[in-house]
Amino acid sequence: MIDDETLDRQLREAAPYIDDDGFTARVMAKLPAARRERRWLRAAILIGLTVLGSGIAYLLSGGGRFVVAGVIQLSSFPIWLLLVFAFGCGLVVGAFAVIFAIRKTPEARDLVRFRL
Amino acid sequence: MELTDADLIARVLADDDQHAFGELVRRHQSSVRGLLRQLTRTDISLADDLAQETFIRAYKNIRSFRGEARFSTWLYRIAYNRFREDARKRKELVGVDEELLQAEHDPQTVDPGLRHDLMHALNLLPLHERTAVVLCCQNGLSHDEAARVLDIPLGTVKTNVLRGREKLKRTLAAWAPN
Numbered sequence: 414m415i416d417d418e419t420l421d422r423q424l425r426e427a428a429p430y431i432d433d434d435g436f437t438a439r440v441m442a443k444l445p446a447a448r449r450e451r452r453w454l455r456a457a458i459l460i461g462l463t464v465l466g467s468g469i470a471y472l473l474s475g476g477g478r479f480v481v482a483g484v485i486q487l488s489s490f491p492i493w494l495l496l497v498f499a500f501g502c503g504l505v506v507g508a509f510a511v512i513f514a515i516r517k518t519p520e521a522r523d524l525v526r527f528r529l
Numbered sequence: 530m531e532l533t534d535a536d537l538i539a540r541v542l543a544d545d546d547q548h549a550f551g552e553l554v555r556r557h558q559s560s561v562r563g564l565l566r567q568l569t570r571t572d573i574s575l576a577d578d579l580a581q582e583t584f585i586r587a588y589k590n591i592r593s594f595r596g597e598a599r600f601s602t603w604l605y606r607i608a609y610n611r612f613r614e615d616a617r618k619r620k621e622l623v624g625v626d627e628e629l630l631q632a633e634h635d636p637q638t639v640d641p642g643l644r645h646d647l648m649h650a651l652n653l654l655p656l657h658e659r660t661a662v663v664l665c666c667q668n669g670l671s672h673d674e675a676a677r678v679l680d681i682p683l684g685t686v687k688t689n690v691l692r693g694r695e696k697l698k699r700t701l702a703a704w705a706p707n
Binding site: 415417420421423424425427428430431432433436437439440441443444445517 | 539547550551554555558559562563566567577580581584585588589647648651662663666667669694697698701
């Protein structure tokens with residue numbers, strides 16, 4: 414009798430590669446239409462809500478006067494404090510960018526999971 | 530550089546990219562169609578119909594693929610479920626195997642022209658053993674992956690592979706010329 418390894422090898426060799434022969438094209442022809450319209454709808458809702466929120470904030474703040482007041486206040490701060498503030502903002506934005514990049518990249522996500 | 534399955538799936542998920550899904554179909558069509566041809570006992574037309582439905586179902590449900598298993602394992606699971614649904618409808622799941630098992634115990638009933646034909650010997654196995662052997666020995670799935678595809682306990686997969694292998698060896702030995 415043949416051993417397991419030989420039997421497995423013969424089984425693999427006995428199953429030839431099946432040529433596509435139009436199979437993929439037939440599958441593609443039967444796929445439901447891509448859901449692009451939903452992405453457009455989502456983008457439109459997000460932009461609409463952002464514009465609406467910004468408009469309300471502008472009106473409630475008396476025409477954006479608080480921004481001018483904030484800038485005047487900032488100009489009176491010492492320069493080293495502004496630099497520290499800018500550096501801190503950069504760190505926070507950078508950290509968020511790295512987290513989102515890891516979440517969007519399967520290889521990096523697996524690597525992080527493996528290391529942990 | 531060739532994109533990995535994970536890259537292609539990410540494109541399908543992010544942009545509904547049907548070209549990326551087409552590439553996945555091209556890559557896996559042979560193994561899925563091969564598995565279904567074994568399950569349907571080389572009924573090529575039925576196997577290809579089921580394979581087509583397998584890929585369409587995979588596309589519709591790709592958001593439920595979590596990447597915990599290989600994409601091919603996930604496809605095999607869909608293909609096997611689709612085959613079982615169809616077999617239930619056709620009432621072929623029970624009955625035919627027993628009849629063919631009788632043939633296995635009496636090698637003289639087998640067409641002499643088909644001696645040494647491994648694929649024919651494989652077709653003589655009962656469905657549960659044939660499926661386990663095709664997945665593990667032919668397609669290289671681990672016992673654990675096969676258990677997930679078939680949704681049965683790991684021990685049952687191991688037993689089915691062991692029994693299937695032994696029967697194949699016996700059948701091939703019985704067919705060997707003296």
